[in-house]
Amino acid sequence: MTEAQAPTTTAEVAGMGHSMKRKEDPRFIRGQGEYIEDVVLPNMVWMDIVRSPYAHATIKSIDASEALAMPGVLAVITGKDLEKAGLHWMPTLAGDKQMVLPVDTVMYQAQEVAAVIAETRYQAADAIQAVYVDYEPLPVVVDPFKALEPDAPVLRPDRGPEKANNHIWHWESGDRAATDAALAASDRVVPIDVYIPRIHVASIETCGCVADFDPVRGHLDFHVTSQAAHVYRTVISLVSGIPESSIRVKTHDIGGGFGGKVPVYPGYVISIVASLTLGRPVKWIEDRSENLQADSFARDYHVHAELGLQNDGTITGLRVKTLADHGYSDAAADPSKFPAGLFNVITGSYDIPQAFVEVDAAYTNKPPGGVAYRCSFRVTEAVHTIERLVDEAARVVGMDPAAFRMKNFIRKDQFPYHTPTGWDYDSGDYHTALRKALDLIGYDELRKEQAEKRARGELMGIGISSFTEIVGAGPSHTFDIIGIKMFDSAELRVHPTGSAILRLGVQSQGQGHETTFAQIVAEELGIPASKVKVEEGDTDTAPYGLGTYASRSTPVAGAATAVVSRKIREKARHLAAHLLECSADDLEWTNGKWSVRGSPDRFKTIAELAFAAYTNHPQGMEAGLEAVDYYDPPNLTFPFGSYVCVVDIDKGTGQVSVRRFVAVDDCGNIINPMIVDGQIHGGLTMGLAPSLYEEIPYDENGNNLAGTFMDYLLPTALETPAWETAKTITPSPHHPLGAKGVGESATVGAPPAIANAVVDALSHLGVTHMDIPLTPHKVWRVLHEKGVA
Amino acid sequence: MQFQGTVEINAPRDRVWAFLMDPDRVGSCGPGVESIEVVDAEHFKARAKVGIGFISARFNVDMTIAERTEPERAVIKAHGQAPGSAVDATANMALSGPGEGPTTMDWSADVTISGTLASVGARMIEGTANKMIGQTFDCIRTKLEAGG
């Protein structure tokens, strides 16, 4: 358990453990990144989209004649136009379908209704004002509980008479009977109701694309801000009928993804249709309101959970019932077998004998989604619930929340640990991480300070979160997206003069892949990371991969990179044997060279071997030094951490401020410590955001009330505390590098620490739970009800 | 949004009723109305520039006299659209008092605002809608009392 393992390579080679400065930064700091809006093609035209003011309405007619007569306008596309080609609906990643453009009914406010193509973006923006759509409003269903009532309007009649309701699916995990029995036999059962509201990733770059169909070559170049280029290519081929070999998806630089750039949005399909129709490149860049109103949301889970306890604080069982609001279509980006993602990791860091989890999903008049918000597959919802519930349980049995966790943690010697909902945790040491976090923040002193402040009537709270993440989807026997198994890939070519190019199926959106993946090759082969070019995001050149989300890049593509490097190393060994005239069995690998065991002065470096691979390879051996690996992980990885947060509450206004926040993370072995810390800083900030500021609320008519950054409140530098980070290191036993993935841990772990701190600050008033975001007016209301404010 | 109020109109009840049933006259009291087109006895269309200060949007409004119980009660429905926004309203008006006046009009309005205006202008909409509706009924009173 150290802060970081010592690097074994030189600073020049910069393998694992080196805080190498990022190779991608020179272009970004000069303003020379190439984001989607920077893509300009000859003869390119612009698309803009007419959107519905209503959350639910019949389209009686669309009159585009005035728009079509406006300067520069080339075409107006409606659902009826797409219907002729069967393109008015498209499949979602979750096996549902969603409208590309509606033919007769709009399902949410700001839904796409028609698209205008014009020579310039200003002309297109003018023309959408002149497309007249006549609507007849229909009853709006905003509340998922009401959606499931028998008399609720059926939102999706397209599913046929046998599904004449708004229930999408039911999913469960664990042993219901055993859990019921365990809870019945418990000394007490602690319940909690948690709502985890709808939020939006709101990457600073919105979504957009340029569809460029060349009618002569019959080829589509599709430039897009996507986290999963290959999946897009497959989906586009399936929907459009264009052979996959005639489609190239290119992603360029991506201005933040966080899960919001996994789905295929209607605007993408429309722009492709427009390019097919006009034979010209069509550009569509959504504005911020379109992004906040129509792109895939995250969360929106209503959870009821109960924890069984013995009087001594031992947890006996966990029972969870959840309602998921999916909007009008289930467009979650979850693996097929997991409609509620990995929500059943909800037993968390605790040794819980029995658990049962069930989730039902409902349609409402809201945009579709259910994607990540920097968190894989519903893990945030799970972690928030169990970490809030554990705090509440500790309070009920009169234990300190830290002590309660220590008592119920899975012990280090229990790993690999099989959970009652079916996961096999690879490795962990939860006690050490929590102890370290408590020590760093000075927990005992803070409790004393809190007691003193309480006596003076001041409000201060300390919150803990000890989370277990589940990342690295996934083992292909279990995980797929629309049927495509969730492996990932790496192709490595070592050039004659000793530099190399690594091509990957994943996609950086700021995680620094060009640096970290080069460092893996450097670690494994001794080629300096500066000489390893990393290329992603071009389906014509990269091997097929599932993309970057759910913290899967390091667990899956990182493993593929290690394995492909080892394949190269193995071939180099035979080259070395040939050059050194010895048996391959007599060679050993150290520091980037093969040397004869016992004769360290007889060696060949990887650069020499690379040259030989093209100039002096033995007869019968294939020339060249390249390999490809499609890595199928044997298991998921389970990063974890313990966070402690201190908040102060302004009694008069209900404002919460985070005074300190200590994050101890364990993501196994670390490739680049600087980048890992950066990921944690960002993840913590995206954990702070929905805890205190961000929410997408709807009024009773289905209007999105946070449609600009004036109302959807991203934290600025002033709201964001100076995060304090530390590490423990518990390698993954099954990952070739012992790494686990880290990008989302902090977003998962931070919200319950903050919420627990706020509830802790108010607990002496009898407050047992509050839902995030913990806005001033919500906190004030509680204080008011308790007679404090 | 629900609004309601009472207006005392110093005019005979049948004159008030006739005013309310006349699209041109009642329409002229609608906020920002620029033109009115009578389709038939129950339906008329209006074009209105609705706004607050220099912020405004031009709505095409379809109005329907949905119920009429002469000379006691009327329900008028309005459905207006502007680019990106829509307004739907149902106004109930109940007349009472001696036939020669003064006439008491109890009114209530249920207003739904959809789209950009609701999404972006939430912090200003309620007060503005309230004011516009109040102005409409004040206008009706004023015109009637002036002999209109």
Next chain:
Amino acid sequence: MTTQHVSVTVNGAVREADVEPRLLLVHLLRDVFGLTGTHTGCDTSNCGACTVHVNGESAKSCTMLAVQANGASITTIEGMEQGGKLHPLQQAFWDQHGLQCGFCTPGMIMQSAWLLGTNPDPTDHDVREGIAGNLCRCTGYVNIVKAIQQAAAELRASEPEGAGAASA
């Protein structure tokens, strides 16, 4: 559509164009002049990704018309590197891992440059206040603050005593 002639000095060079009065400055820079380092992130002047300098003052170029900038001197991220040498802020953002996806970075660097021009020796709180109009979704700001402080120290060291405040 009537157009108006605008002439601006961008990163030291005079650039001219005939534009619609409603053309946003950010679109003049990006779409007309091809300077795509300046980004658009929010449309409502909250995010600061479009920050440039207009006559030495930081401005959000999505909330300024091109015609408003007519006659002005504009500096964009592309004008920060001088003679093949990175501006100390560019270097510091790189050194301190002050960026991840890089999308907010040009605006953040331009705002930081303005900040250090007006306050060469800021506290961390001053720095956070100075970039409160620039949103970053990736970094959590910790390393951005470090980067700005690194650049501030370097700029102070390279300026003669008392001359720092004049170098906006």
Next chain:
Amino acid sequence: MIPGQFEYVRPGSLDEALRILRDREGEAKILSGGYSLLPLLKLRLAQPALLVDLQAVGGLDGIARTDDDWRIGGRATHRRILEHDGLAAEWPIIRDTAGGIGDPQVRNWGTIGGSCAHADPGSDWPAVVLALRGSFTCRSAGGERTLAARGFFLDTFQTAIDATEVLTEVRLPHAPGRTGSAYVKLERRAGDFATVGVAAVLTLDDSGRIASAGIGLTAVAETPFAATDAEAALVGVVAHDEAFGVAGGIAAGQARPTSDSHGPAEYKLAMVREITARALRLAASRAHGTA
């Protein structure tokens, strides 16, 4: 988001600007800093035919101290006001306010005249000018008039300025002796529109009683307004926390907040009470010279 079409002129003098406003009355809209106007144009919530940019009109951005009052040019930016030491020394409330408007870029370009003439119900300056019983000088081709701040803000986005006038100057009185002033703004996030903002000014007499009080509230009605009932209740009272709490309650009686993303109306009323008391406390401590 792309604005609709409009014409643009940049007159070189105030007279020229006023001539244009007169000739194009009803069509022309003044453009000052643009940070309030441009987002509305981009959302297409406003579509004026002509924008009259005042940037080339000289002489409107000064801050001058006369024997009678302070005269702040309508085109003085928030930042210029923020950095004016003389103004801050006499009226600390000015620095409180200027430093909290928007963000640095907004403060670099946004102007006090633009902000007051725009009359967003949540804007900060109007509350201050109301509390200080300042006035606005407006000029048209026909001449100049001075309008007291109290009575100037008619409704949301509506003031007493005529369409042919330019707000050329904001006038603030000199602070009498034993005067303290403060602006306290409750906001969800740095630089946002206020949940409630309270501008308070107190002048004490020799006995420590309140000789005069000014309270301006923002974001809790259709328009910023002076809490006149609370002001009246404070006069003659010893400056004390309890009196400030009472004044907050009275101020809430004049507020008409609506529910929105900042919170329900009930919360806002409570915040009027709380923030008014805080602003008065800070103003009083400044009057006493203890803050």
